Amino acid sequence: xxxxxxxxxxxxxxxxxxxxxxxxxxxxxxxxxxxxxxxxxxxxxxxxxxxxxxxxxxxxxxxxxxxxxxxxxxxxxxxxxxxxxxxxxxxxxxxxxxxxxxxxxxxxxxxxxxxxxxxxxxxxxxxxxxxxxxxxxxxxxxxxxxxxxxxxxxxxxxxxxxxxxxxxxxxxxxxxxxxxxxxxxxxxxxxxxxxxxxxxxxxxxxxxxxxxxxxxxxxxxxxxxxxxxxxxxxxxxxxxxxxxxxxxxxxxxxxxxxxxxxxxxxxxxxxxxxxxxxxxxxxxxxxxxxxxxxxxxxxxxxxxxxxxx
Amino acid sequence: xxxxxxxxxxxxxxxxxxxxxxxxxxxxxxxxxxxxxxxxxxxxxxxxxxxxxxxxxxxxxxxxxxxxxxxxxxxxxxxxxxxxxxxxxxxxxxxxxxxxxxxxxxxxxxxxxxxxxxxxxxxxxxxxxxxxxxxxxxxxxxxxxxxxxxxxxxxxxxxxxxxxxxxxxxxxxxxxxxxxxxxxxxxxxxxxxxxxxxxxxxxxxxxxxxxxxxxxxxxxxxxxxxxxxxxxxxxxxxxxxxxxxxxxxxxxxxxxxxxxxxxxxxxxxxxxxxxxxxxxxxxxxxxxxxxxxxxxxxxxxxxxxxxxxxxxxxxxxxxxxxxxxxxxxxxxxxxxxxxxxxxxxxxxxxxxxxxxxxxxxxxxxxxxxxxxxxxx
Amino acid sequence: xxxxxxxxxxxxxxxxxxxxxxxxxxxxxxxxxxxxxxxxxxxxxxxxxxxxxxxxxxxxxxxxxxxxxxxxxxxxxxxxxxxxxxxxxxxxxxxxxxxxxxxxxxxxxxxxxxxxxxxxxxxxxxxxxxxxxxxxxxxxxxxxxxxxxxxxxxxxxxxxxxxxxxxxxxxxxxxxxxxxxxxxxxxxxxxxxxxxxxxxxxxxxxxxxxxxxxxxxxxxxxxxxxxxxxxxxxxxxxxxxxxxxxxxxxxxxxxxxxxxxxxxxxxxxxxxxxxxxxxxxxxxxxxxxxxxx
Numbered sequence: 001x002x003x004x005x006x007x008x009x010x011x012x013x014x015x016x017x018x019x020x021x022x023x024x025x026x027x028x029x030x031x032x033x034x035x036x037x038x039x040x041x042x043x044x045x046x047x048x049x050x051x052x053x054x055x056x057x058x059x060x061x062x063x064x065x066x067x068x069x070x071x072x073x074x075x076x077x078x079x080x081x082x083x084x085x086x087x088x089x090x091x092x093x094x095x096x097x098x099x100x101x102x103x104x105x106x107x108x109x110x111x112x113x114x115x116x117x118x119x120x121x122x123x124x125x126x127x128x129x130x131x132x133x134x135x136x137x138x139x140x141x142x143x144x145x146x147x148x149x150x151x152x153x154x155x156x157x158x159x160x161x162x163x164x165x166x167x168x169x170x171x172x173x174x175x176x177x178x179x180x181x182x183x184x185x186x187x188x189x190x191x192x193x194x195x196x197x198x199x200x201x202x203x204x205x206x207x208x209x210x211x212x213x214x215x216x217x218x219x220x221x222x223x224x225x226x227x228x229x230x231x232x233x234x235x236x237x238x239x240x241x242x243x244x245x246x247x248x249x250x251x252x253x254x255x256x257x258x259x260x261x262x263x264x265x266x267x268x269x270x271x272x273x274x275x276x277x278x279x280x281x282x283x284x285x286x287x288x289x290x291x292x293x294x295x296x297x298x299x300x301x302x303x304x305x306x307x308x309x
Numbered sequence: 310x311x312x313x314x315x316x317x318x319x320x321x322x323x324x325x326x327x328x329x330x331x332x333x334x335x336x337x338x339x340x341x342x343x344x345x346x347x348x349x350x351x352x353x354x355x356x357x358x359x360x361x362x363x364x365x366x367x368x369x370x371x372x373x374x375x376x377x378x379x380x381x382x383x384x385x386x387x388x389x390x391x392x393x394x395x396x397x398x399x400x401x402x403x404x405x406x407x408x409x410x411x412x413x414x415x416x417x418x419x420x421x422x423x424x425x426x427x428x429x430x431x432x433x434x435x436x437x438x439x440x441x442x443x444x445x446x447x448x449x450x451x452x453x454x455x456x457x458x459x460x461x462x463x464x465x466x467x468x469x470x471x472x473x474x475x476x477x478x479x480x481x482x483x484x485x486x487x488x489x490x491x492x493x494x495x496x497x498x499x500x501x502x503x504x505x506x507x508x509x510x511x512x513x514x515x516x517x518x519x520x521x522x523x524x525x526x527x528x529x530x531x532x533x534x535x536x537x538x539x540x541x542x543x544x545x546x547x548x549x550x551x552x553x554x555x556x557x558x559x560x561x562x563x564x565x566x567x568x569x570x571x572x573x574x575x576x577x578x579x580x581x582x583x584x585x586x587x588x589x590x591x592x593x594x595x596x597x598x599x600x601x602x603x604x605x606x607x608x609x610x611x612x613x614x615x616x617x618x619x620x621x622x623x624x625x626x627x628x629x630x631x632x633x634x635x636x637x638x639x640x641x642x643x644x645x646x647x648x649x650x651x652x653x654x655x656x657x658x659x660x661x662x663x664x665x666x667x668x669x670x671x672x673x674x675x676x677x678x679x680x681x682x683x684x685x
Numbered sequence: 686x687x688x689x690x691x692x693x694x695x696x697x698x699x700x701x702x703x704x705x706x707x708x709x710x711x712x713x714x715x716x717x718x719x720x721x722x723x724x725x726x727x728x729x730x731x732x733x734x735x736x737x738x739x740x741x742x743x744x745x746x747x748x749x750x751x752x753x754x755x756x757x758x759x760x761x762x763x764x765x766x767x768x769x770x771x772x773x774x775x776x777x778x779x780x781x782x783x784x785x786x787x788x789x790x791x792x793x794x795x796x797x798x799x800x801x802x803x804x805x806x807x808x809x810x811x812x813x814x815x816x817x818x819x820x821x822x823x824x825x826x827x828x829x830x831x832x833x834x835x836x837x838x839x840x841x842x843x844x845x846x847x848x849x850x851x852x853x854x855x856x857x858x859x860x861x862x863x864x865x866x867x868x869x870x871x872x873x874x875x876x877x878x879x880x881x882x883x884x885x886x887x888x889x890x891x892x893x894x895x896x897x898x899x900x901x902x903x904x905x906x907x908x909x910x911x912x913x914x915x916x917x918x919x920x921x922x923x924x925x926x927x928x929x930x931x932x933x934x935x936x937x938x939x940x941x942x943x944x945x946x947x948x949x950x951x952x953x954x955x956x957x958x959x960x961x962x963x964x965x966x967x968x969x970x971x972x973x974x975x976x977x978x
Contacts, residue, residue: 015793021867022786029783030798032837036818037805043814057817102710108703118711123964125714127956129896131914132949135921136717145942147720150735183714211696244899248922262812269813270903282811290808297807370858391864403859407877417863420873468863 047283051276060276067280076255077281080264083257088238091174096234098182100227103189104215119190122183130180134248137176138163164253173249173258177242192226193219229300236296239289261285319504320381320394320471321346322367328375329362329528336362338528339376349498349505353515354525354551361476363525364508368397368474380472396465397474401481402457404449404464411436411445414463435463438497455486462497473498475507479514491517512552516540524548546681549600549674555634557600558644561678564595573599573675577640581617584670589685597684600674603634606646608663616667623661637666718953725749725947729940748943752951760909761916762952768831768901768912769894776836776890781883784842785871788849799846806839819904826906835893835900841886848882849875885966892963895956913952921945 016023042057047067049060071077102122109115125133140146143161153159162168200218209217243262250258261281269278322344329337337359344350352360365371367378369390377384385393396417404413411432418428436442439459449457458478465473475494479487495518498505509515515522516536524531524539524547532544543549543557550556562573562581571583571591581599583589591597610616621644625636635646646666675685719739724732728743736742752758786792787799809815824830852875860874876883898914905911956963 012793019791019867022789022792025782025867025871026786026792026798028779029786029837029842030801032779032833033801033805035822036815036834036837037809040810040814040818041808043817044810046814046817057821105703105707105710108700109707110700111704114704118707120961120964121711121714124718124960127892127896127960127963128953129898129914129917131896131898131917131921132952135917135945135949136721138922139942139945140717140720142942145733145940147735147738154735179714179717210693211699247899248918265812270816275813275817279811279813282813286808286811293807368858368862370861390858390862395862397859397862399855399859401853401855403853403855405856405874405877407880416860416873420860420864420869464859 044279044283046276047280049276051279067277068284070277071281071284076259077261077264079256080259080261084239084241084260084262086257087170087173087241087260090170091177091241092234094174095178095182096231098178099185100189100223102182103186103193103223104219106186106190107193107219108211108215119183122186124183125180126184128180130242130245130248133176133180134245137172137249141172163249164251166254166257169250169254169258173246177245188230189223189226192223196222225303228303232296232300232303236293237289238292239285318471319346319502321348322472322504322506323379324363324367324376325379326376327363327366327373327378329359329366329371330374336528337366340528340530342523342530342533344504344506346504347502349495349507349518349520350523351507351509351515351519351521352523352525353509353512354531356510357527358525359528360508360510360523360525364397364474364476364506367472367506368395369393394471395474396468396470396472397476398458398461398465398478400477402449402461402478404457404460406449409446409448410441410452410460410463413449413460414441414467417464417468431467431469432463435466438466438500439463454482455490458482458490459493462494466497466501471504473503473505475505477509478507479509480511487514494518512554516552522552524551542683543600543674544683546598546600546676549676549683553602555603555645555647557602557674558606558639559598559600559676560639560642560644562597562599562640564591564593564597566591566593573597575599575619575640576642577620579619579640581619581668581673582670583673583675583685584615586685591684596678598676598678599668600676601644601668602672603645603647604649605669605672606635606637606644606666607648607650607669608635608646608660608666609648609650610667615670617670617673618665618667620664621666623663626661633660635660635663635666639666721946721949724943725950727943729938729943732942732946733940745938747938748947749951751939751944752947757908757916758948758951761911761913764828764910765895765913767828769891772832772835772894773887773890775832776841777883777887779836780841780845780886781876782871783837784845785849785875787842787846802839802842816903825904826910827904828910830904831901831910834904835897841889845879845882845886848879852878881966888963888966917948917952920948 046057046060048062048064049057050063050066051057051060055061106115106119106122109118140148141162143149143159148162149159160168162172196219200222201214204214204218239261241260241262243260243266246258246260246263247266250263262285265278265281265285268274268281272278322342324340324342327337327340327342328335340359340363342350342363352363354360362371366373367380369385369388373386377386379385380393380395405416408416414432414435415428418431423431432445436445439462441456441459441463444452444456444460449460452460461478478494479490482490491514494507498518507514507518519536521533522536522539523533526547532539532548534542539548539552543552546559550559560575562575565572565574565580571585571589573581573583575581583591610618619639621637621639623635623637624643627634627636632647632649635648637644637646644666648660673685674683676682677684720737723737723739723741725748726744726746727737727741728745728747731737731742787795787802789795792798810818819825819830819834822830824834856874856878857870860870865873896914898912898918901912902915902918905915
């Protein structure tokens with residue numbers, strides 16, 4: 001038994017000696033992952049500790065689930081959970097179909113030059129930083145000098161300070177995100193459409209199908225697997241609302257509808273220095289995210305036989 | 310053309326009881342094979358028979374689970390591929406798309422820090438042997454399939470290896486190019502006389518290229534011999550049906566002995582007499598398979614004394630121009646006859662109604678049905 | 686192209702509606718850029734009184750003068766260049782060898798190592814532990830910290846690993862028979878063979894570096910070290926939210942609006958310059974890394 005293990009160990013030793021170059025190439029990446037992604041995981045323990053900067057992560061005293069109790073008695077935290085899911089849900093309903101529709105529309109364009117130009121323009125906003133997008137939104141919606149209010153004013157409507165009105169936050173957030181990403185996200189669907197066997201369309205045309213019918217009977221069913229996988233990814237990332245963008249757009253006046261879990265963590269933890277409570281909220285967030293992503297991946301693996309990673 | 314008198318030092322290759330195992334599955338099951346210096350040996354067999362694995366063990370790309378492989382006097386089991394003095398041509402050629410033809414050919418030498426002038430001389434030599442001179446500055450993507458194939462060979466040649474290894478090098482080419490490159494490989498071998506081990510699943514390639522053919526199945530060698538040897542004297546039913554195209558017809562039958570004469574009774578009662586041969590031995594009632602190559606079956610009798618008439622029905626006639634293929638039913642089994650007597654005839658309707666076919670007894674094969682081994 | 690009629694009338698109407706809708710979509714995508722560009726070279730007064738909708742009015746470069754005369758703008762621009770160039774180099778230096786090693790079938794514990802990488806896509810410790818870790822490593826307010834701490838993503842590694850795996854093994858075998866060791870194999874064979882994938886990954890890194898602001902904002906205190914995006918955030922968002930301040934800036938030459946527009950244009954120009962290139966390779970990258978294993 002023990003000699004067996006010894007054999008195995010010397011075997012591994014031999015392999016390492018023979019292939020040391022390979023392991024040397026691997027090392028920086030492994031070290032990086034340990035230092036920057038796995039070490040923080042150990043830091044998650046302060047979710048269960050009364051964290052003090054002086055005692056450090058390991059020296060602080062355990063307090064069990066105290067922080068979680070605090071959190072779940074905190075209306076603001078509960079509100080942020082609700083906002084996270086609502087923003088995700090609205091995005092799913094309004095923003096998810098947009099790239100599919102765009103891809104179908106692009107595919108029906110037969111003028112090569114126009115098609116290329118349209119796509120080039122449609123992808124562009126993806127490469128613009130959220131800071132600039134937020135800057136544009138802020139500037140366009142500015143109550144005194146923004147173009148939207150100037151136009152409203154011109155038509156005799158009252159000027160509105162959109163960004164301080166909680167009712168407008170979600171439409172603004174989802175709308176501007178769509179402006180930024182819908183065109184780019186259509187690439188995946190366009191690729192799926194490009195993979196459809198062209199003879200299917202030819203035979204449909206011989207059978208007398210109109211272009212509308214071709215979309216419904218050939219294109220859509222052919223890209224359905226891609227749509228389903230993208231939908232699953234989207235659901236898996238439900239808690240990952242674009243908080244970096246939200247932070248730029250929200251104000252205390254709109255927290256009611258705009259404050260999500262990540263922004264809550266940012267304010268409590270990084271701005272308020274209540275590291276332990278914020279970590280507890282982060283752990284809650286990460287666990288939900290993990291469950292969603294993991295199940296999404298399992299489901300897509302089952303449905304498509306090709307998993308995401 | 311000083312390249313004409315290139316001489317390379319070459320080695321023999323010897324495999325002794327070579328095994329390859331992946332976990333509990335054996336891919337190669339104890340192969341013994343002696344390949345002489347200068348010899349061109351082709352390993353042939355259906356996919357999964359272990360021929361490529363055997364080649365890769367010689368190359369050093371697969372570890373040898375058991376047994377020894379020697380190149381020259383040296384056992385190479387533990388020697389890395391680069392130190393084995395072998396060069397290999399891969400099925401997909403493995404040409405580096407970012408390098409020109411000249412750089413591709415020189416790649417191996419450069420890695421070995423060969424001096425520049427020697428690299429250049431070697432590349433020039435290889436390119437003139439393979440007529441690649443006009444293409445040296447091109448990228449592989451600008452070459453035709455045949456030219457890429459030649460570059461791949463050039464990369465092997467410059468190393469002046471003691472053994473050439475080819476892993477299905479022609480299977481990516483279309484039929485016409487394949488014939489052409491086959492001839493080129495043969496010419497190259499004639500000129501350089503380097504020991505060559507060549508793997509293919511195509512028996513025509515094997516027949517045309519090999520000094521000796523090694524026929525493999527399920528990790529074992531079924532027969533080793535010259536092309537004509539394995540064609541004329543297949544050791545068993547597997548070799549018989551693998552070599553030759555269309556394959557040999559094998560008909561089930563039983564040995565009947567009477568008055569010291571031996572005959573075979575087919576399932577429908579037809580009798581095929583077995584001409585006497587020294588050393589033949591059968592037992593009465595022994596279950597056998599009779600083998601006739603398609604070209605040894607004809608609808609016309611050429612030689613009364615050496616033919617066996619058999620009842621048949623014709624399913625299909627395929628005219629090939631100078632000959633015709635008849636798809637037949639003989640004693641309830643399918644068979645194919647290749648008849649030259651009806652070649653070049655525009656009227657095939659006559660032979661479609663043939664009810665008798667004649668087997669040429671000069672080329673009769675008999676195999677034991679249980680052991681599949683040749684017994685005649 | 687053809688003289689006879691391929692499409693029925695219904696199909697033609699469909700085509701026209703489709704083209705019209707897409708044109709509207711394209712215009713609405715483009716409009717904010719046009720508006721910003723037009724405002725940036727218009728007078729402050731024209732913009733604040735709503736005279737600029739599509740074309741610039743009272744053309745002036747006063748806003749640019751004001752923006753480009755701010756030394757912090759230039760520092761942050763230079764910082765972003767620094768973070769982008771060196772950050773991408775650091776990323777590639779870690780990702781390429783790592784992905785290569787992961788793509789080798791003979792790597793011991795390959796399954797576990799792949800999981801070790803992929804797991805970080807599913808689960809991450811979150812903002813606070815990450816921040817505390819950076820602090821414990823002494824990388825707060827450090828340029829090096831910014832370069833290293835964001836060097837890898839599991840996505841990029843897996844993307845490149847998949848690409849390496851798709852390269853036929855015979856390339857490795859041929860090179861090994863020619864005497865290549867692991868380093869020469871990677872450097873002389875795999876890297877040149879993977880150029881399209883590497884360009885894509887480099888571009889992912891570049892875009893992420895150029896556009897990223899959040900962690901730079903959190904981790905960097907010193908104004909000399911902040912990248913462009915953090916500077917933009919300070920100017921555009923924080924000040925603009927303060928409407929009083931915005932109105933106080935109005936003069937006839939430039940207004941807060943035109944200044945913001947000028948800053949935006951100045952920071953987008955490099956992106957636009959490389960955009961044709963970006964588009965080509967992102968397309969490929971999405972295909973490679975998308976739904977594929």
